[in-house]
Amino acid sequence: MPHSPRSGAAVVVILDTSVVPDEERSERVRVAMAETSASSVALLGGGHPVSARLDVWQLGGSYLFRAATSPVRMSRSEKQARRDPVPLLALAVQERGEGLHRQFAPLDRVHPGMLMGMDMTEPFEFSWSGQGASRALMMPLDQLDVPAGLLRRALPQLARSPLYDLVTSHIVELFDAADALTAHPSAARVADSSVDLARALIASLSPDASARRDAAAQTLWVRIREYVRQNLRDPGLDATAVAAAHNISLRKLYNVCAALDISLEQMIIRRRLEGVRAELALPAARDRSIESIARAWGFRNVSHFTRRFGQEFGLSPREWRTLRTPAPKQRPDTPAR
Numbered sequence: 001m002p003h004s005p006r007s008g009a010a011v012v013v014i015l016d017t018s019v020v021p022d023e024e025r026s027e028r029v030r031v032a033m034a035e036t037s038a039s040s041v042a043l044l045g046g047g048h049p050v051s052a053r054l055d056v057w058q059l060g061g062s063y064l065f066r067a068a069t070s071p072v073r074m075s076r077s078e079k080q081a082r083r084d085p086v087p088l089l090a091l092a093v094q095e096r097g098e099g100l101h102r103q104f105a106p107l108d109r110v111h112p113g114m115l116m117g118m119d120m121t122e123p124f125e126f127s128w129s130g131q132g133a134s135r136a137l138m139m140p141l142d143q144l145d146v147p148a149g150l151l152r153r154a155l156p157q158l159a160r161s162p163l164y165d166l167v168t169s170h171i172v173e174l175f176d177a178a179d180a181l182t183a184h185p186s187a188a189r190v191a192d193s194s195v196d197l198a199r200a201l202i203a204s205l206s207p208d209a210s211a212r213r214d215a216a217a218q219t220l221w222v223r224i225r226e227y228v229r230q231n232l233r234d235p236g237l238d239a240t241a242v243a244a245a246h247n248i249s250l251r252k253l254y255n256v257c258a259a260l261d262i263s264l265e266q267m268i269i270r271r272r273l274e275g276v277r278a279e280l281a282l283p284a285a286r287d288r289s290i291e292s293i294a295r296a297w298g299f300r301n302v303s304h305f306t307r308r309f310g311q312e313f314g315l316s317p318r319e320w321r322t323l324r325t326p327a328p329k330q331r332p333d334t335p336a337r
Contacts, residue, residue, distance in 0.1 A: 010178075010179040012057070013055055014036060014054040016052075029043060029051075029069065036065065037076070037126075038076060038086045040075050040076070043072055052069040052070065053069075054066070058187075060190070061188075063139075066136075068132070069131075073125070074126050075124070075126075085121045086120040087140060088120040089117065089118070089139050090117065091137045091138075091201075092116050092118065092135065093113065093115050093171050095135050096112060098110065098112075098132075099126060099132060100129075101124070103125070107125075117155040119152070120138075135175045139191075144198060153205065154206075163200055166230070167201050173229075193222050193225070193226070200215050200219035203219075232298055235295075235298045239253055269308060276293055281325060282325070286321075
């Protein structure tokens, strides 16, 4: 299990072999990988120098864990699983290299961009033969609260779930924003939403149709909110698009929002405004026009955007940009001779 970072901390580097003497690297990598995966570890070599970078971020009661290493094989036997159970579910997206994974099913190849799941209380095998990297969301099984039998059935067939792409994108985006997100007050809420999505992913593969319907109903708002977040930049994102994406009627969508006292339209506008505001504060975006940034965040009407930005933040977009990214100092003119 990854070492717990301090609450409010950003990344905790468990191991970075770039600062470890060559003669110590093999042992340090074996020990660190064994501790973080609760497994036996073998370094496969294959002409690759030994290297590893292991990072962990705390996200509420869950963790984000990234491993980038030279060729390695991890295996957890039945004896190890009984002796040292680790009550976590890992949902991992392969970032680089081809992984080989075995748990509850024959050996499976995991290509970059693919999602796999691993029950850390059970035996498993995982390896890659070249330079590889993986990013895993690790969550407590007691929070997930799904039957062990369903978990065993679902994990080998995650790609069949209608939520596969949504959950995969969610994990990738968690890592893209990990440093800022894990230090933000909303980290615990995001962690809870992530567990809800994982629960819905597993439940969507239940053989029981009523269980699938119940899980879909219980997580509908979580899925809607995640869909909105992932599609904010699409100018066509509106209630009709959201309802169609979730195979529900507009009336059903509005009833869900009303029960939570939420205006979907206003939520979309507010989140787009927050996205524009954050981008306007970036020095790297200074050469882009305010209009182009607003349009990139889904605003079709620039006048409407400008008015809403001022209402939301008390400053015009131009005033906000000037405040956050002062113009670079001009070199004084060379005095005339």
